[in-house]
Amino acid sequence: MSVPPTPRRKPKAQVTTIGDRPLKPSTLMMGHGYDPTLSEGSLKPPIFLTSTFAFPSAAEGKRFFEGITGKRPGGAEGLVYSRFNGPNQEILEDRLAVWDGAEDALVFSSGMSAIATLLLAFCNQGDVIVHSGPLYAATEGFIAKTLSRFGIGYVDFPAGAAQGEIEAALQKGRQLAEDQGSRVAMVYLESPANPTNALVDVEAVNAARNAVLGADVPIAIDNTFLGPLWQQPLRQGADVVVYSLTKYAGGHSDLVAGGLSGAKRWMDPVRMLRNTMGTILDPNTSWMLLRSLETVELRMTRSGENAAKVCAFLRQHPKVEGLGYLGMIDDPAQADIFRRHCSGAGSTFSVFIKGGEAECFRFLDALKIAKLAVSLGGTETLASHPASMTHLSVPDERKAQLGITDNLVRISVGIEDADDLIADFEQALAAV
Ligand SMILES: *Cc1c(COP(=O)(O)O)cnc(C)c1O
Secondary structure (H helix, E strand, O other), rough: OOOOOOOOOOOOOOEEEEEOOOOEEEEEEEOOOOEEEEEEEEOOOOOOOOOOOOOOHHHHHHHHHHHHOOOOOOOOOOOOOOOOOHHHHHHHHHHHHHOOOEEEEEEEHHHHHHHHHHHHHHOOOOEEEEEEEOOOOOHHHHHHHHHHHOOEEEEEOOOOOHHHHHHHHHHHHHHHHHHHOOEEEEEEEEOOOOOOOOOOOOOHHHHHHHHOOOOEEEEEEEHHHHHOEOOOOOHHOOOOOEEEOOOOOOOOOOOEEEOOOOOHHHHHHHHHHHHOOOOOHHHHHHHHHHHHHHHHHHHHHHHHHHHHHHHEEEEEEEEEEEEEEEOOOOOHHHHHHHHHEEEEOOEEEEEEEEOOOOHHHHHHOOOOEEOOOOOOOOOOOOEOHHOOOOOOOOOOOHHHOOOOOOOOEEOOOOOOOOOHHHHHHHHHHHHH
């Protein structure tokens, strides 16, 4: 017996235009993906705290499971079980996809569970990952220490590499894979790189990928530092955008979550593995992120403006040797990538203090407004010392290669009053 398609518990016809006018993401964050009439008229989506969902009929239960198990591509047509899907997660996924103009999105329990599920979904034994460097330390560790246990190799190239160097890395990766009777499974990027803010030329990576490997090998990019507001890498030829939603998207330093955006073709295999492993985000945190996304443009705009003012102050300070800030790039090749890829300079940057670890520590210990903590993208300003904190385990030689010096302080500027922040940095520098 054939079963008629079931209307989903979310609006099919979503309002994304007024006449010819496509609505902006900042407008869509307030209502997209949610129909109040399906929830007693509740203006905001309720939090659906349930482990499982009642099927309208046995035939529909069967049909939903065909989506879950992959018999029918594209995910389940209805709600099944909270390890697979849920209303809060689906609304959040619809809204996250809007920012990158993506066909589909998936949300995860952390940025790292998004990254781990993505890599596991695409890599088979003997495959090779070609990646830009440096990556977020846990990502680099997952590739080099965990995936290597399953015979998955990697080749890396520096974030600022030109097209020739990127092509050479892809050819080296292809050779390494062919020697093992395998293939390059994924090109994985992170831009800007942390903590140096070196930008990857995604357009050059796309051209090199097409020339050396073909378009069937996906390019994924961690867009945590500039996304979702200031960089949309699908436009430059990336296939999957990766987020730690813990950072700017969450934006209040009160949750941990991750996300992926991209075409269904790339999301479907990841969704299948997420269903199996249970790396989906929980309903409560999904709801908090819905609230966060309503203000993400406001928060990021303000923190970007604050960072520009703070950096203008720091640049001329006699105790500051230099800045790694995207609003003040010296290198012409990096400036060219910035112009092509980015619509804003972000609010996370490096400041090089004259001296070394001792001077940096005195500066950090003297801060009164800025908190001494790792992480970034929150409403409050944070400062840390990568060489002795986030990047402590990186060998000295690689630290030197990556420009992670003892006199580097990383700052993530929040949404406080800019002049208050400048006063704080001024008095902390006076203590050095
Ligand atoms: C924080 C971060 C991650 C990891 O995200 P979690 O949410 O902490 O798991 C990955 N990439 C970048 C660039 C990050 O800043």
